[in-house]
Amino acid sequence: xxxxxxxxxxxxxxxxxVRQVYFRxxxxxxxxxxxxxxxxxxxxMAITSLKTAPEIQRVPLQITPDHWxxxxxxxxxxxxxxxxxxxxxxxxxxxIAAVSSLVVSSLAGFGFAKYHFPxxxxxxxxxxxxxxxxxxxxxxxxxxxxxxxxxxxTYMGIVAPDLVSVFGVFLMRxxxxxxxxxxxxxxxxxxxxxLRIFFxxxxxxxxxxxxxxLIIKFMWNWNEFFWPMVVINSPTMxxxxxxxxxxxxxxxxxxxxxxxxAVISILPILLIFITLQRWVVQAVVMSGLKG
Numbered sequence: 001x002x003x004x005x006x007x008x009x010x011x012x013x014x015x016x017x018v019r020q021v022y023f024r025x026x027x028x029x030x031x032x033x034x035x036x037x038x039x040x041x042x043x044x045m046a047i048t049s050l051k052t053a054p055e056i057q058r059v060p061l062q063i064t065p066d067h068w069x070x071x072x073x074x075x076x077x078x079x080x081x082x083x084x085x086x087x088x089x090x091x092x093x094x095x096i097a098a099v100s101s102l103v104v105s106s107l108a109g110f111g112f113a114k115y116h117f118p119x120x121x122x123x124x125x126x127x128x129x130x131x132x133x134x135x136x137x138x139x140x141x142x143x144x145x146x147x148x149x150x151x152x153x154t155y156m157g158i159v160a161p162d163l164v165s166v167f168g169v170f171l172m173r174x175x176x177x178x179x180x181x182x183x184x185x186x187x188x189x190x191x192x193x194x195l196r197i198f199f200x201x202x203x204x205x206x207x208x209x210x211x212x213x214l215i216i217k218f219m220w221n222w223n224e225f226f227w228p229m230v231v232i233n234s235p236t237m238x239x240x241x242x243x244x245x246x247x248x249x250x251x252x253x254x255x256x257x258x259x260x261x262a263v264i265s266i267l268p269i270l271l272i273f274i275t276l277q278r279w280v281v282q283a284v285v286m287s288g289l290k291g
Contacts, residue, residue: 042266049073049260056255073260077247083261085236086243091268093159093228093239094221101165101217102210109172110202114184124173130166139230146231157231158239162221168213175209176202211279219269240265 048056050065050073077083112124142161151157179202187197203210225241232238244265247258 045259045262048255049263051256053254053256073256074264077257077261077264080257081243081246081261082236083240083243083264086238086240087264087268089155089237090222090240090265092155093224094218096155096159097162097221098214098217100159100163101168102213104164105168105172105213106176106203106206106210107198108169109174109176110198112169112173113176114179114181114202127166128170131170135161135226139227142227143230152231153233153237155237158228158237159221161227162217162224165213165217168217171209171213172206175206179205208279211276215273215276218272222265222269 047063047065050068050070052066052070052072055062055066108127112120146152146157146160151160183201183205184197187201192200223241224239228239228242232242244258244261247254247261
């Protein structure tokens with residue numbers, strides 16, 4: 001009798017009921033629709049930046065540009081406005097805010113996670129509760145404070161409210177809390193100081209959370225518009241978000257230049273995310289693990 005060897009080609013849906021297969025396809029369709037919904041505005045912005053003003057106003061609407069390599073709008077953006085200066089200002093402000101928040105949040109998170117002191121939990125809840133306070137409600141006292149210190153129209157004046165991140169304290173505390181106390185106790189037995197424990201034991205274990213905080217904080221400050229609009233007066237101190245407003249006025253909007261400037265403004269964020277996305281995914285995965 002000839003025995004029939006099992007085939008190596010096993011269907012990915014083998015062992016699943018018809019209902020489970022349909023459910024998987026439904027989930028896949030939902031994810032695909034969500035991805036298209038998120039991606040389409042960026043696609044539309046990119047192709048609009050390659051069109052001329054008459055192409056944008058053409059009826060019926062044409063999705064693709066007449067010339068795919070039309071970079072005139074990009075050159076016009078830098079010719080019309082000092083956009084490189086705006087990019088530099090946003091980079092300086094966002095970098096200072098991200099690094100400062102990372103340092104402060106890591107130290108605070110270490111303290112809240114691994115030290116026991118009277119009122120620790122109540123103090124942590126009070127710190128986290130700050131996230132519920134609308135920023136607009138404290139703009140006036142913040143402005144008066146910046147004016148009194150002579151920080152209006154300066155980098156320090158722009159970045160001052162963002163030097164500390166309440167969200168960062170919460171994120172780092174949750175990440176550090178997952179580190180076993182045995183590692184810290186062993187380091188203390190070996191004679192390590194608390195600061196050395198922080199740099200040699202804690203930080204290497206929470207690199208994904210640190211990368212996540214850097215990306216989120218940099219992105220938040222890069223996209224900040226309201227506070228810079230309040231404290232900035234001179235054109236040379238404008239950030240990218242304010243530079244985008246240069247292509248709009250009360251009568252019309254230059255969509256071809258505005259979309260080109262918008263594409264330029266998101267490239268640094270996209271580059272940072274692509275570089276650190278591995279750490280972000282790992283932080284999201286590890287955030288659901290305990291013990």
